[in-house]
Amino acid sequence: MPRAQLKSLLYALLFRTRIDRDMDAEWQFHIDARVNDLVASGMSLPDATRQAHRDFGDPLRWRELGREARGVRLFDELWRDVVYGLRQFRRAPVFAGVIVTTLALGVGTNTALFSLVNSLVIRKLPVRAPDRLAVVTGGIPTYPFVPQLPGYTYQVWKAFETPATTFESIAAWAPARFDLSRRGEAEPLDGIVVSGGFFTTLGVAPMLGRPLSPDDDVAGGMRAAVISDALWRRRFASDPAIVGESLTIERTSFTIVGVLPPGFDGPEVGRAFDVAIPIADMPVIGRANDLNAWIFRIFVRLKPNQSVDQATAALRTMQPQIRAAVAPADAPENLDVLQSPLTLISAETGTSALRRVYARPLTLLLGVVALVLLVACANLAHLQLARTLSRRHEFSLRIALGASRTAVARQVLIESLMLSGAGAGVALLFAHWTSRTLVAQLSSAVAHVTLDVPIDGRVLAFCSSVAALSTICFGLAPAVFAARRQPSEAVKTQASGESYGRSSAALVVGQVAASLVLLAVTGLLLRSFVRLTSTPKGFDADRVLLVNVSTVHARVQPQARMPLFAQLIRDIAAVPGVTAVGGSTLTPMSGVSVIRYVSRPDGSLALDSTHSATANNITPGWVSAYGLRLLDGRDFTVDDTVHRSSAILVNEAFVRKFLAGRRVVGSTIVNRNGSSSTIVGLVSDAVYTSVREPMPPTIFAPLPHDSPQVSLNINVRVTAGSPWQMTAAIARLIEKQNPELTFTFRELGEQVDASIAQDRLVALLASFFGLLALGLTVVGVYGSTAYGLARRRKELAIRVAVGAAVEDLVRLVLGEVGRRLMLGVFAGAVAAWWTVRVVQTMLFQIESHDPITLVGAVAALTAVGLFAAWIPIWRASRVDPAEVLREG
C-alpha cells in the first residue's frame, strides 16, 4: 500500500469521531448552500429545506461509503464482529466461561511443561557464543550403577592445560558443597571450584567486581571468591560495597571479588551455585584429597571456525601425551585410564544430570497433556456445536437479510478467536505459576534444583500455536456450519439432526481413543511405580537417622580421629531409645559410589565391570544399624579395626558373581594390589545406588583405626518413633566430644524417597492427567448423549406414542452410543499399542505391552463410558411421551 494511502487509513482508524464531525459540517454547508440557491430561485424556505435534504440523499449511506472509500471497511466490520461476539457471550456467560477456563487449563498445562522442557533441554546457556562450548567425555570406564557425569582428576586437568593452542581456551570445574557455618551444625551451600580461566572460557562477565583469574588459581593466592546474585541479595542485602567483603567458607576466610549477574546459574542446568572458589584453594579448606577424585569436568571453547569434530580429532591426537603425563605406562593400576578415546560433546545447552534424569519423562508428560488438551477440545467442540445449532435461526436470518456467507462465517470465527485469546492469556498466567510449582517438586531432600523457567519467546510462540490449533479444532466447524445455512431455514422450526449426529459421533470416537491411549500410559507408569516402591530394598529404611560428622575444621590429630568416632558411636549407643549404631564411609543412594576390583581365581584382573564390586568401609554394628541380615559368619569386631585384619564381609550377590560353588566364610579373594582378604561373614543383598538397579555385589571392609577418613556417616537406628527425636541428644554428645565438629542430620528414608522422586512425580502427574482425561470423556459422552436425546425428543415421543416399546428405544440409543464407544476404544487400542513403546525405558519390571494394563484400561473406559451414556438414556426413558408432545 502506498504511503499516502497508509497514512490516510491510519488517520481514518484513529480519528473516527473527528472525521465524522468534519463530514457533518461539510455536508451541512452543502445543504445550506443548496437551500440558499433554491430560495434564491423562488422556493419557500421549508420547501427548499425539504428539497435540499431529499436531493442530498441518505447521510448514513454516504458516511458508510465514505469510510469504505478510506479503506477502513474491513476494520469496521471486524470491530462490529467483536462487539457482537461480546454481546453473545454476555447472553451465555456460562458457555463462554467454560470454554475460556477449559482452554486456560489445557493450554496452560501444555505451556508449563513446555517451558520446563525449554529451560532444561532446549535453551542455550546465557553466555557468550554458547555454540562454541564443548565438554570432554570418554576416557573413563562407565558403570551401570554410577550415575554421575564424566569427571577427571586434577592431574588429568593439569595435563590438559599444557597444549593450550588447540582450542581458544579451556577450563575445569567441579561441584562442591560448602559449609558457611562458623561452629556447630553446618550451613550448607551449593558451590563450585573452578580453574582460573573458567569465567573467561565460559564467557560470563560479573555484574560487580571482577571474575576469578589465573592469578587466583595458584597456591597461596589471595583466596578470592565470586558469589551469585542470589547469595548477594539473600545474605548481603545487595550491599553495593560487597567487593572486598569476607566470606567464611569451610571455616576459612575468603574475600569476595565479584558478583555474577542474575540469570546465570552455572554450566550445569538445574544446579545453581552460590560461591565459586579457585581449585588451588581446595587444600586450604581441607579438600586436598578431592583433587584425586574423578570429579572435574573439563570443557573447552572452540576456535571461531572450529567444528566439534575437528576439535575432537585434535583432542585425540593430544590424548597419548595426556595419558603419559597422568599414567606412567609401567604402573599397572593405571591400565585403563584414558584408554578409550576422548570425545568432545557440544555444551551449548550446558551439561546436566537433571536433564539426563528428567528429559524423557518431561517430554512424555508433554505428550500426555497434549492428549488431555485434545480430549478437552473435543468437549469444547461439542459445546460449540450445540450452541451453534441453537443459533441456526440467527444465521439463516442474517443470510436471508443479505449478509454474505463470508461475513457470517467470519463473525463466528472471530467469536472463537476471542475465546481462545482470552483462554491463552489466562493460560500464560497459569503456566507461569504451574511451572514454578513443578520445578519445586523436582527438588528433593538430597538435591536442590534451581531452574529458571521464564516465559520467553519460544514459550510464547508455543502457547499461541497451541491456542490457535485449539481454535481451529473447535472454531472452524461452527463457522462453516453458520455459512452453510439456507435462508429458508429461518422460518423452519424443526431442524435436521444428521449434521449434529455425524459430528457428535466423530468427536466422541476421537475423545475415547485419545483417552484410552492416555489411560494405557498412565496405567503402565502407575504399576511401574508401585513395583518400584514395593521392591525389596534389602534394608529397613524406617527409623534410621544418618548423622554425618566431619572433623575437617576441628583441630583433631589424624590418629585421634577414628578413636573419636568410635567413642561417639559408643556414646550414641548408650542413648535410650537407640537400637543399633554403626558408621560407614558411604550411605547408599546418596549419589556417591566406590568401586573395588577383585581378581579372578586364576589371578587375572581386568579393570572393568566384570571384576568390580561396590565397596563400603564400616564399623562394627553398622550391619544391624542399617538393617542388613547376617546370614553366615560374623560381624566385624573392634579387633578387626584395630589390628588391620584382612577380614571382609560380602553379600549374596557377590557370592553369586565371584564365588559360585565355593564355600563363603573362610574363602579368600585377591585384591587389585595383590593382597588377599578373607571373608568372615555373609550379609543379605541391598540396593546400592538406586532401587531400579539390581542389587550389586558388595564388599564391606572394616574401617581401620588409622584411616585418613575425615568424616563418617553414623547410622542410628531407633527402637520406635521418629528418628528425629534423637537429634538434640546426639548434637549434645557431638559438641561435648569436640565443639569444633561439624555435623548434619538426615533421615535414611528421605534419601530413599529422594532416589525415586522422579518416578513418583511422573506417576503422580500421569495419574492426575489420566483421571482428568477420563473425567472429561465422561462429561463428553454424557453431554453428547443427553443433547442428542434432547434433540430427538419429539421423534422418540411419537415413536412411543404409536406403540414402540420403551425398552426397544433404549436399546436403540444405547446401541448407537455403544457402537461409538467401541469404535473409539478400538481406534484407541491400536494407537496405544503403537505408542506405548515410547514409555518402555521408564518402566520398572513391566513390559510396555503388558496385557493386563491394556485390558484394564479398555475395560475401565468402556464401563465408565457406558455408565455415562446410561444416565441420560434412563432419565429420558422415564419421561411421559404425552408431556413431550404437549409441549408442542
Added chain:
Amino acid sequence: MTSTDLLQGTLDLLILKALSLGGQHGYGILLRIQQMSRDKLQIQQGSLYPALYRLEHQGFITSAWGESENKRKAKYYTLTAAGRRQLREEIGYWHRLSEAIGAVLIATQEDV
C-alpha cells in the same frame, strides 16, 4: 441523465476535471460539473462526497478548511500533481474507449 447511469470511475474523472480549473468546495464542484455539462448531467448531491474521499485517500486531491464567499467555513479541495497526471491518463483512456465504442457502433454489415 441521472447519476445512476454514471459509472463510479466516471464521476471521479469529472471531479478531477472540475478541480483542474481551480480549487473548490463540494457544492461548488457539483455546480461546476453541472455547468460544464450544460446541465445535462445531474449528480445525486450526496454521492459526490464518497467519490471525493476516495480521491483524497488515493492522493489525487487534498483538502483544507477555508472560508467561503459568504464567510462560512467550508472544505476546499485542490488537485495534486499526482491528480493532474491521473487526469491526463484518464482523459486519454476515455478518448480511446469512446473511439473504440464509436467504431463498433458505426460498423455496418460489410465491416463484420
